[in-house]
Structure formats: structure tokens, C-alpha cells
Amino acid sequence: MKDKLILENVNKIYGEGETAVTALQKVSLNVKEGEFVAVVGPSGSGKSTFLSIAGALLSPSSGRILINQKDITNLSSREMSAVRVKNLGFIFQASNLVPYLKVLDQLLLVSKLAGKGGKEAEQKAKALLEQVGLLQRMNYYPEKLSGGERQRVAIARAFMNDPGVILADEPTASLDSKRGRAVVELIASEVKQRGKAAVMVTHDERVLDLCDRIVTIKDGMLYEEQENHTFEAKKLDTVAFK
Template structure:
């Protein structure tokens, strides 16, 4: 198995002097291909900061973060942007679909940003929508989709550029229990099938059995880890 995400002694602080807040404290975490890892913990514990660091949206105050062996601290902003676009897929609490684009166009837009060839992009879109049971909704606008369908489109969009790592921030928070489980089952299945890695923040303990590992973070530190 390949290590897709690697945190080594990662700290993150905001502010200076007496106003400094240490949000993350010496985090050690490795996520391998084929793994869906859940991160949970109380509000304000550092979960979202951790996900932002993993997504190359923030830089650590100290320590190293690697995506598929690539040290983010050694990259300039353009290279970091390329990593975000080509190696990381994001899934948010709300699907964040563009209301004026049909389902298939949500995916094609990502392909255009990544400069994917048009024919390849169309084939990739059809493949993903079929695998997620959304082919019949390809011509629909987001307003016509259920919450679960929107999140499945968001998952398809995250996979569009075949990223090494998927980062999901409370992807089931706005869904009922049945649809929430369907979304996480879909994510877990895709991670295994594509031999990629995913990290999901959630407070929903009913989803823990679908994850390979559950990591609890409190006060900026990993306090518990269990399979």
C-alpha cells in the first residue's frame, strides 16, 4: 500500500505572542491507499484545520505534510495549487453544486479546469455517473435533486480528476440517516475500488463502522485511534 497522506510532527498556530493559539500540536498521521479514515472530536478541537492542511489550503507552522510522497512545504504557491487541482478531491458539508449547471456539466467544469481533453472528460463523466447510479439524472439541475443525490454528484465531481486523496468535511451533516449511510458507503466503495485514500470529518458515530480507522482529536492532539 502507498502512503497517500503523511503528517509528521505537524503543528499549526495562529497569531503571535500572548495572542497565539496553538490549534494543532505535533500531529502524526499516515493514511494509505485503500483506506477511509474518519476524524472526529469536539468542536474547536482542530479537525477542520487538519483537513485544510491536508488539502494544501494552509501551511503548517512546523512539521511536514506529504501527498503521495510530495512534500508540500517545498512547493511554491502555483505548485500547491496544481496539487489541489490534480491530486486532491474535496467533498463539503453542503454539496456546493453550481445551480446553473446540469449534473454532467458539474463534472465537465472540473475537467475543463484541469485541462482534460474533451472526449476523455465526457467518457470519464459518463463512467462516474454510471458507477454512482446517477446516469439518469445527468441532464438535471441541482434544484431537482435530493440531498443524497447532490452528495453523490459531489463525490463524482471529487473523483473527476482521479485524485490520490479525497477530503470530506461533514459530508452527511445535512442528510437523514438512510441517505447519510448511502453516501459514506459509496465513498468507502470508491476508495477501495480505485485504491485511493480518503479522510472524512464527522460527528456521526453511526458511520464509524464504514471506516477503516477512527481517529479522535481533542485540544489539537490525537488522543485515540481505533479500527
């Protein structure tokens, strides 16, 4: 299996001299296709900085980042933006849907940002919505959806441009335990079925068994990897999301 995401001896330091703060220290992580990794740790441990660097939103002070086997470490801001659109799918804790766009248009916007569109994009968007059980909601605005439904839209949107890497930031934070688990089950299933690499930053210990590995971050350092291998991709019952 190919490595989809590689962080190699990544350091991130804010400030200089005596006021310098080390947010990440010698962080290394490889995530292969079909692998779902959880990153856990206390507040202030470096999780947000880690996810921002993995998501090409922030450049490291030193070290290397490879996405889909391409070194993105020294790219310009414009080039980094292109990497995000083409290679990364983001799922945020608040779903981050555009309030004035209908469900179908949330997905089509991703294609437009990548310079794509037309009937092919619409067919793909509808297929993804059907897969997450929301095709019948494609003309709804976000305010008419439940929390679980909004997260399902966010998951479908994350897969719209067929990215190699999925990054999820506390995707269960605004959901109850049942809906939260259903959301993570859907992410895990999509990762397995589509051969993606996924990293989820989470405080929710109730969903860790759905991940292949659990990596702890503390004081900017990554350690204690554990293997789970407990989740098998399967067709999910979307009733659990309602």
C-alpha cells in the same frame, strides 16, 4: 500499500507572543491507499484546521505534509493550487455544486480546471455518474436533485481527476440517517475499489463502522486510533440514495 497522505509533526499556530493560539500540535497521520480514516472530535478541537492543511488549503507553522509521496510543505500558493486540482478530491457537507451547471457539467468543470477536456473527459464523467446511479440525471440542475443525489454528484466529481486522496468534511450533515449512511458507503466503496486514501471529518457516529480507523482530535492533538476493518467494497443499491 503506499502512503497516500502523510502529516508529520504538524503544528499550526495563529498569532504571536501572548496572543498566539495553537490550533494543531504535533499532529502525525499516515493514510495508505485503500484506507478510509474518520477524524472525530468536539467543535473547536482543530478538525477544520487539520482538514485545511491536509487539503493543501493552509500551510502549517512547522512539520511536513506529503501527498502521493510528494512533499508539499513549502510550495507556493500557485503550486498548492495545482496539487489540489491533480491530487485531491473534496466532498463537502453541503455538496457545493455550482447552481447554474447541470450534473454532467459539474464533473467536466473539474477536468477543465486541470487543463483537460474533450470526449475522453465526457466519457469518464458519464461512467462515474453511471457508477453512482445518476447517469439519467446528467442534464438536471442541482435544484432538481434530492440531498442524497447532490452528494452523489459531489462524490463523482471528487473522483473525476483520479486523485490519490479524498477529503470529506461532514458529508452526512444535511442528510437523514438512511441517506447519510448510503453516501458514506459509496465513499468507502470507491476508496476500496480505486485504491484511494480517504479522510472524513464527521460528528456522525452512525457511520464510523464503515471506516478502517477512527482518530480523535482534541485540543489540536490527534490520538486514540482504533481499527475497524468492517467494510467490504461492494456494488451498492442506489435506491437507498433517493
